[in-house]
Structure formats: structure tokens, C-alpha cells
Amino acid sequence: MVNFRKFQHPNLNHYHLTKDYDINILIVEVITMYSNNIHTFIKLYNEIDEFLRSKYRIDTNEGFSNVIRIGKNDFKQDDDYYKMITFAKLRNLITHNNDMIVEIHPKVVNSMMRIHKNFMPSQSVFSKFNRKVTTFETNDNLTDILRVIKEMDYSQFPVYQEKQFVGLITENGITKWLAKNFEEQIFSTDYITAWDILEIEENKDNVVFIDRNLTVEDAKDIFSFHLRNGKPTLDALLITHSGKNTEELLGIITRWDVIESE
Structure with a gap:
């Protein structure tokens, strides 16, 4: 009682x-x-x-x-x-x-x-978000992309062409492509490529590469800065050794990751 x-x-x-x-x-x-x-x-x-x-x-x-x-x-x-x-x-x-x-x-x-x-000591983005990042080539098909989404339960993937970064595929881009082609004849996702999805992505500037030594607070500030200053909405931050898009990917931070870390 x-x-x-x-x-x-x-x-x-x-x-x-x-x-x-x-x-x-x-x-x-x-x-x-x-x-x-x-x-x-x-x-x-x-x-x-x-x-x-x-x-x-x-x-x-x-x-x-x-x-x-x-x-x-x-x-x-x-x-x-x-x-x-x-x-x-x-x-x-x-x-x-x-x-x-x-x-x-x-x-x-x-x-x-x-x-x-x-x-508390500032935590680096590398120490918190270091992970294997699934990437695709521009000629990879939508079937493989959808399979990874189902298996891994995330839907943002960097796309490369001969080791050069060309864009970020998002769930929104995939949904928009499917909606646009819905009324056409039945199509096979085996013939739809990552490049096809990238072409229909509304936001081409939805990703920023960052240095591995930036803090988690720095990452939050980057997302907030884009939101406050009318810049394109960021879907992800991609972590490399010194923030160059030619370097090996060391991790990825999405908007949801930032929200969950608060």
C-alpha cells in the first residue's frame, strides 16, 4: 500500500x-x-x-x-x-x-x-558511428537495393561510379520513382538501376562528408545549420578520414541517428 x-x-x-x-x-x-x-x-x-x-x-x-x-x-x-x-x-x-x-x-x-x-568528454563521430556502410554502383539494380532494405532495415545508400561518389539513394527517391512509374506497364526491378533512382531524387545536395575527428555535437550542429539557414535538408553525413569524398567510408550518420543520440 x-x-x-x-x-x-x-x-x-x-x-x-x-x-x-x-x-x-x-x-x-x-x-x-x-x-x-x-x-x-x-x-x-x-x-x-x-x-x-x-x-x-x-x-x-x-x-x-x-x-x-x-x-x-x-x-x-x-x-x-x-x-x-x-x-x-x-x-x-x-x-x-x-x-x-x-x-x-x-x-x-x-x-x-x-x-x-x-x-563529459566530447565523443567523436568516428567512435560513435563507425560502421560498415553499404554502397552501390550506378549500374546495380533496384531488386538488390530493395533486398538490402528488407534485410538491414535502413534505406540510405551512397552510390559510386568507378570509386567516385555520385549521390545518395534515399527511401524518398525510391518511393518517388515507383509512384511515377506506377501507371506504366508492369516492369521488372531487375532492369531499374541505382542511377535511375538518383536521377529522380529531389534533393541532390542531401549529404555532406565530414572528418572522423568531428564531435557528435559538431554533427548535430551541421544538421541544424542546414535546417535554420534554408539550405537543402541533409539526409546523412558520411564519415571519412579527413572529410574528403574520395576517401574510404568509415561511417554514416542519419537524421534519425542524431535524434536518437539526444
């Missing part, structure tokens, strides 16, 4: 609960409103905690507040250190008190995000 003595919220005045049914309704409503704040707070706090434990080889049984004290000199501002001491207590309250509902104020989450950004 959950014991609510006092809970204040603009939409939830004082509740005097006596039935489990009433408690369940309240819990569902509060969780819906605040689970995102709590999730973000815990995620960011845990990343700082794990970083400090790894750096100073701190035992997993060591308390959260002590971990922050050990890593005091790693915080750029004294105020951040003292806030983290308080946040350590708040994290304990959230994690270990199942008989309470804790509301995380947006200002606390914003403060946690700022501390996390200042504290």
Missing part, C-alpha cells in the same frame, strides 16, 4: 487515497507527465557516475555522493560540483524509495543537461 501524505501539483490537488484503485489512477497520471524528465535525469546522472567510477576505479558499492566527492576536481565549476552532490541524493530518492512519487522539475533537468555537457 502506498502512503501519500502530501503531494502538490497544479493539476492534482491534495489527494486522500484509501483504495488501491485510486492510487493506480494517480500513479499512471503522474508517470505519464513526468517519466520523460525522470528518465533524462537518471540517464545523464548515470553517465557521469559511470565515467567517474571508470576513471578512478571506484567500487560499484561506493555511494553516489562519495563518487562525486572523489571526482570533485573534474567539474569545471564549483557550483556544478555542489549541485551534483544534491543530485546524488535526489537520484537515491528516485531509485530506492518505491513508496514515493518524485516530481523532477524541468529546471533541474536543464541544469543536469548543462552540467553533463560541460563535464
Whole structure:
């Protein structure tokens, strides 16, 4: 039985609960409103905690507040250190008190995000997004492309002609080609090439090559810059050693990757 003595919220005045049914309704409503704040707070706090434990080889049984004290000199501002001491207590309250509902104020989450950004070492795009990139030649057929989409569940592919980059195939380009040719006689995808799809892509400037040493934040800024300044929407960033399109591909970052990393 959950014991609510006092809970204040603009939409939830004082509740005097006596039935489990009433408690369940309240819990569902509060969780819906605040689970995102709590999730973000815990995620960011845990990343700082794990970083400090790894750096100073701190035992997993060591308390959260002590971990922050050990890593005091790693915080750029004294105020951040003292806030983290308080946040350590708040994290304990959230994690270990199942008989309470804790509301995380947006200002606390914003403060946690700022501390996390200042504290954590910048991660390079190579370390986060390094992966084998599936590419196609201009004469590869649509059947093979669709097969890869089905097997790998992604749909953005760099296209090359004799090792020279010529464009990026997207799901939108494939869909547009199929829609345009829908009313024609039955066709075989074996005879449709990657070049045919590229020719119908609306956005020819939908990709940028970037240096492997750029940070994840840099990558986010590139996407945002194109969005804010009326430039063509970027579908992907392609990672190479120094950002040249003649170099070997080391990874790919899509808009969805950026959203998921936030």
C-alpha cells in the first residue's frame, strides 16, 4: 500500500487515497507527465557516475555522493560540483524509495543537461558511428537495393561510379520513382538501376562528408545549420578520414541517428 501524505501539483490537488484503485489512477497520471524528465535525469546522472567510477576505479558499492566527492576536481565549476552532490541524493530518492512519487522539475533537468555537457568528454563521430556502410554502383539494380532494405532495415545508400561518389539513394527517391512509374506497364526491378533512382531524387545536395575527428555535437550542429539557414535538408553525413569524398567510408550518420543520440 502506498502512503501519500502530501503531494502538490497544479493539476492534482491534495489527494486522500484509501483504495488501491485510486492510487493506480494517480500513479499512471503522474508517470505519464513526468517519466520523460525522470528518465533524462537518471540517464545523464548515470553517465557521469559511470565515467567517474571508470576513471578512478571506484567500487560499484561506493555511494553516489562519495563518487562525486572523489571526482570533485573534474567539474569545471564549483557550483556544478555542489549541485551534483544534491543530485546524488535526489537520484537515491528516485531509485530506492518505491513508496514515493518524485516530481523532477524541468529546471533541474536543464541544469543536469548543462552540467553533463560541460563535464563529459566530447565523443567523436568516428567512435560513435563507425560502421560498415553499404554502397552501390550506378549500374546495380533496384531488386538488390530493395533486398538490402528488407534485410538491414535502413534505406540510405551512397552510390559510386568507378570509386567516385555520385549521390545518395534515399527511401524518398525510391518511393518517388515507383509512384511515377506506377501507371506504366508492369516492369521488372531487375532492369531499374541505382542511377535511375538518383536521377529522380529531389534533393541532390542531401549529404555532406565530414572528418572522423568531428564531435557528435559538431554533427548535430551541421544538421541544424542546414535546417535554420534554408539550405537543402541533409539526409546523412558520411564519415571519412579527413572529410574528403574520395576517401574510404568509415561511417554514416542519419537524421534519425542524431535524434536518437539526444
